[in-house]
Amino acid sequence: MQVTYRNRRFSYAAICACVVALVVLIERGMGRTAFCRCGVIRLWTADAWGPENSQQFTDPYTFTHITHGILLYALLSLLAGRLSVSRRGLLALVVESGWELLENTDWVIGRYRAATVALGYYGDTVFNSVGDIAACMVGFVLSAYLPVRATIVLVIVLELGLAVWIRDGLLLNILLLVHPIEAVRSWQLAH
Numbered sequence: 001m002q003v004t005y006r007n008r009r010f011s012y013a014a015i016c017a018c019v020v021a022l023v024v025l026i027e028r029g030m031g032r033t034a035f036c037r038c039g040v041i042r043l044w045t046a047d048a049w050g051p052e053n054s055q056q057f058t059d060p061y062t063f064t065h066i067t068h069g070i071l072l073y074a075l076l077s078l079l080a081g082r083l084s085v086s087r088r089g090l091l092a093l094v095v096e097s098g099w100e101l102l103e104n105t106d107w108v109i110g111r112y113r114a115a116t117v118a119l120g121y122y123g124d125t126v127f128n129s130v131g132d133i134a135a136c137m138v139g140f141v142l143s144a145y146l147p148v149r150a151t152i153v154l155v156i157v158l159e160l161g162l163a164v165w166i167r168d169g170l171l172l173n174i175l176l177l178v179h180p181i182e183a184v185r186s187w188q189l190a191h
Contacts, residue, residue: 012086016093020133023097027126032104034126041127048166054124057131063158064170065132068096069139070151085144089137096136100129115180 028034035041036055045052048060072092080088102108104123112121124132143151162169167188176184 008086012090015090019090019093019097020130023100023129023133024126026101027104027129030101030104032123032126032129036125036127048168051120054121054128056125057127058135059128060162060166061168062131062135063162064173065096065135066139066142067155067158067170068099069136069141070143070155071139072096072136073140073143073151089140089144092140093133093137096133100124100132104129111177115176 036052038052038055040052042052042056044058045056046060047053053059054061069092072095073088076083076088076091080091083091109121109123142154146154159169159171163172167190172184172188175181
């Protein structure tokens, strides 16, 4: 039987769906709630400081997951550039899925509360984790089709935009998780 391009694409899509389904099952097994406890299901919430942040499908932090996808594309292009874009995309999905599982452990949630301004953070809903994984894949696909300069500009715009809008972003988040700086934390809390 000849494997066609269409069959390969379907196979990758099926594997990706299985990976996401596995994340859903594992997170539910970890005790993560499926949807916001508020009883409302939304595709977007704009309030980064509100109780629905990390509870709905997307939120301001979703933009950091787009950056994850861009950075994973760059990293996998360097480390595994001989693999097809589809295979690198699958690897990016697995890495992002692993991050979502790790991010929702008690240890990481506690670290976010202690080191960042996410004082009331109690983890993502499963719905939000799926949205974050999807956003990562959007970033990955954008990187595959856009010129390198455009993706660099996009990351800069996302980081600066989030810094102005919610006083946070991927870079600030990583910085505070690794090495908390009280001056940065105070600036963030002054929102």
